[in-house]
Amino acid sequence: MSTSPATFYERVDKAIGNPALQAAVRNATSRMSSGRDAAIAAFPEMDVMRDHARAIRAHTIARLDHYLREFEASVQRRGGHVHWAATSEEAVAIVVDIARQHGVKTVVKGKSMVSEEIELNPGLALAGVEVLETDLGEYIVQLDDDHPSHIVMPIIHKSRHDVARLFRAKLQATDDEVADAPRMAALARRVLRKGFLQADMGISGGNFGVAATGSVCITTNEGNGRMTTSLPRVHVALMGIERIVPTLDDLGVMLQVLGRSATGQKLTVYSNVMSGPRRHDRNGGREGESDGPEHFHVVLVDNGRSAIVGSELAEILYCIRCGACLNSCPVYQQIGGHAYGSIYPGPVGAVLMPALQGLHTWRDLPQASSLCGACREVCPVRIDIPRMLLELRDKTTELGLTPIWVTFGLTVFRQIATRPALFRRAQALASWATRRLATDGWIKSLPGHMARWSKKRDFPAFAPKTFQQLWEGRKR
């Protein structure tokens, strides 16, 4: 589902024409990237750890059905419930059902990209359930009726002043309450605290599900995750079916590469591992666990994922959503997340969106890359995103979705480039034409589609004689 009705190219133009947005995104991504680089420089084992993390992900995805069944059995053994959702509609219906079953009126929610993917909040609102986002960034997104523009930092596109304006408008905040970031956070905290104490149900995402123990692990830096999952009497964890790791040891490896890659932290501040609902002692007395929800539900969302398993795009399911590829991507840095128009933006989104929902909707995203390879370089599980962008471009052409000027132009070029005599004639013609169009060796304005090149840069006149011609001359 697109987050915007405009075309990709319209959104890109809008982003490029917004220097404030570019500055905000550039600042945040470069801060995250240098944090990551420093954390990795201080951890010599990182390379080995990344190999290990990749091996765990590859192993798990290759045997996903096995580990999902094990995970389900383990959750049930702990007294939790597992629900399988094939589509986003099914996933929303399951969560709405759970809410009805438990007479839920209000929900507090931790950050979950899957909940954005399945459009959970509108679904719950329709069912008369009130939802409060409790991740600070997501709370701001919710207040502003906006969408996250980054998978880890949802409001990377907003400045402090934007948030101050929003709090004044929506929370009737005073000048003092929005004077600086800590005071704004304190104000949000007061609102959220009330929500935590009142909510009937907490909804979280799930960074990892541990097959052996049936545990769900969520990582947060604000502590809202543990409040969301331990205070209300019902906890629902939403996870993509690919979020599984086999054991707690494997989880330890993933957490070490996740924090460092995402924010440059050795570990996120809170890593919560939750295994089933609160346990009471045999007589229902005070000897059992002192906190935790009475009911524990895990919703495993497929929504296009199982179709990727075994395909040439399967590697994208290794992703642990650290956001390092977004931060390192020069294209993301220039346009921000909203320009992609997708829930998952940046390099990972450019593969994941067409993989999940098809190229007919997302044909433009694989083009949004200069193939510089920065994403592959930083990925904690070494996903070869450029390779898959190229595969998707090939598929786009196969489906007849590549613009005709590109495919036709390249077919003509191929006919010429596989016939050396013709190639030489074409080179001579191009040399003549470019030199005619040029002044002092440079062309200011090119014809046809190439005009887009000459909007920002001059184009060189070609040499009067090619290297190969001159080389022939030298040999004689």
Added chain:
Amino acid sequence: MTRVKLLVTCLIDTVYPQVGFSTVALLERLGVTVDVPPNQTCCGQPAFNSGSWDDARAMARHLIDVFGDDDVPVVVPSGSCGDMVIHQAPHLLKDDSQYGPRAAALAARTYELTQFIVDVLGVTDVGARSGDRLTYHPACHGLRGLGVARQPLALLERVEGPPRCPLPEAETCCGFGGLFAVKLSEVSGSLLDRKIANIEASGADTLVATDVSCLMHIAGGLHRKGSAVKVKHLAEVLAEGRSQ
């Protein structure tokens, strides 16, 4: 005597023949005999990157025929065309029983220019001297595609002349990306602006890289802005001998 075949690349052939001659001069100075197999055209990368893989395969097959099946090393003064020959062509032709193995064999004996000089010949001081204040842009495909990072730096370090000027955000893409610069011209252009601002901030008067495609893009931006900074392929810098 070492003998190599030069893969001149279509862009050097057509637009920058002097880079081809600098490459030859440099290799000959290092005692290498350079052959230029005739009938070279394009390695097929533009088609490959744009998703026209059938067209790319046809061009890759032509390239394989041109370079033959001997064991003479192939040297290419471009990380991007090098990546195409070394990584992408074997991938493209993996199901082709005739050309697949030939693509793999060609890939195994193909070297990007600085890789060949530093890793195969074992030379870092090529006897070059430059009067220019040089800064270096590590082009993406050479840097991350081929992992050629230290070789160009080692060669540059040994060039006599004014100290090098470090380039801020050196490893950030210049925005070229082939047809990307046309399809997403605005994004590409804003990356180019960023690269040019960094080049000007470096205090250099000459930008050096190992790929003429990026250099063509950056030079076009520098010229549009009326900048005095020049661009040179690393081979041109290295070919300027100390005695000349």
